[in-house]
Amino acid sequence: MKNPVCVIIPNWDGAEMIMSTIESLKKQTIGCDIIVVDNNSHDNSLDLLRPLAKRSEISLIEHTKNLGFAGGVNAGFKLALRRGYKAAATINNDAVADENWLGYLYDTLTSASEIGTVTCKILSHDGKTIDSTGDWLSTWGLPYPRGRGEPNSKKYDNQTNIMGASGGATIFKTELLRQVGMYDQDFFAYYEDVDLSLRSRLAGWQIRFEPRAFVLHQISATGNRVKGFTTWHTMKNLPLILVKDIPQSLLWSMFPRFLLAYAMFFGRAIADGRGWWALRGFIDFNLLLPKKIWQRVVIQSQRQISPKQLDELLLHDLPPNATKLRALRKKTWKIMGKRA
Numbered sequence: 001m002k003n004p005v006c007v008i009i010p011n012w013d014g015a016e017m018i019m020s021t022i023e024s025l026k027k028q029t030i031g032c033d034i035i036v037v038d039n040n041s042h043d044n045s046l047d048l049l050r051p052l053a054k055r056s057e058i059s060l061i062e063h064t065k066n067l068g069f070a071g072g073v074n075a076g077f078k079l080a081l082r083r084g085y086k087a088a089a090t091i092n093n094d095a096v097a098d099e100n101w102l103g104y105l106y107d108t109l110t111s112a113s114e115i116g117t118v119t120c121k122i123l124s125h126d127g128k129t130i131d132s133t134g135d136w137l138s139t140w141g142l143p144y145p146r147g148r149g150e151p152n153s154k155k156y157d158n159q160t161n162i163m164g165a166s167g168g169a170t171i172f173k174t175e176l177l178r179q180v181g182m183y184d185q186d187f188f189a190y191y192e193d194v195d196l197s198l199r200s201r202l203a204g205w206q207i208r209f210e211p212r213a214f215v216l217h218q219i220s221a222t223g224n225r226v227k228g229f230t231t232w233h234t235m236k237n238l239p240l241i242l243v244k245d246i247p248q249s250l251l252w253s254m255f256p257r258f259l260l261a262y263a264m265f266f267g268r269a270i271a272d273g274r275g276w277w278a279l280r281g282f283i284d285f286n287l288l289l290p291k292k293i294w295q296r297v298v299i300q301s302q303r304q305i306s307p308k309q310l311d312e313l314l315l316h317d318l319p320p321n322a323t324k325l326r327a328l329r330k331k332t333w334k335i336m337g338k339r340a
Helices: 018-026 045-054 068-083 101-109 174-180 192-202 229-245 248-271 275-301 307-311 323-336
Strands: 005-011 033-039 059-063 087-091 095-097 115-124 130-132 135-137 143-145 169-173 206-217
Touching: 005 018, 005 068, 005 101, 018 033, 018 045, 018 095, 033 045, 033 068, 045 059, 059 068, 068 087, 068 174, 087 101, 087 174, 101 115, 101 169, 101 206, 115 174, 115 192, 135 192, 169 174, 174 192, 192 206, 192 229, 192 275, 192 307, 229 248, 229 275, 248 275, 248 307, 248 323
Parallel strands: 005 033, 005 087, 033 059, 115 206
Antiparallel strands: 087 169, 095 206, 115 130, 115 169, 135 143
8 A cells, every 4th residue: 555545446348448547547646546446348448457457556356247336346445445545536437537636635535524525526528517516315315416417617616515425536534434334236336326425424424525626527438338227227226215315204205206206217218118127127126125124224223413414415306407307397386376
């Protein structure tokens, strides 16, 4: 271990992108050790990565099967814990970090003992639009990345106390990982970062957004390569968040709204020819349900904040991008004579 912080890059068939990610980490203003976790790539990723590992420029973990984003990052987290790093950062293999990215994140992370996670401004590859300035959860049970699709600006720069952090470019105290655990590998990909953020918040940790730190990201460069992948894991993982992480007093009001949204997602998937993938996700959710109910019992029994404190972190509205749900709500309110 050369440095107090490491950066973990999960990789699956990312040969065209990952070398740019690694080069951007080598240029950081603070030193970091680079851990690459390869999820059984079938392109020439390992031909590029093995020479770097041989020269000790990176640590390379090779999986014989694809364990998803969650499983890939967790392998890096476990190595970080064994080596005794103070902090472990994650970055997607299709992202390029500004040279000050890690320094800003680490400074903010270590500025207060209660801060366990810090995320950054994630921008489109050309830097013109926002991909995320932090993860949020609405009272409809729907997570969303704040600012996605908006022009890059300083709009959110003073709003640094956030509900959650995107796994695509974030730093964690290893103390937090030891206490609340790592990513839930049953999620495989999508919303595992929302789950970890909620578990962290419930355990009393603070999460911050550091607007000076940014990365450029090729949005959905990995997930879009596999047909039905996003639909499958979205339909599986969205209800898992409610089952595991939402206190009972908040769940009563959130669940009916979520059920409506989930049914609409299912119907749209069928209409778009993705019905099988949506059904597969729903079936997988039900198979995981007994396990997640038990995990819920453990998580909620160890909760350090009140439901009211969590409620204050939620958006009491539909996510900004939920256009179809907004249209349905507007029609319903019109029928009921309620003003929007």
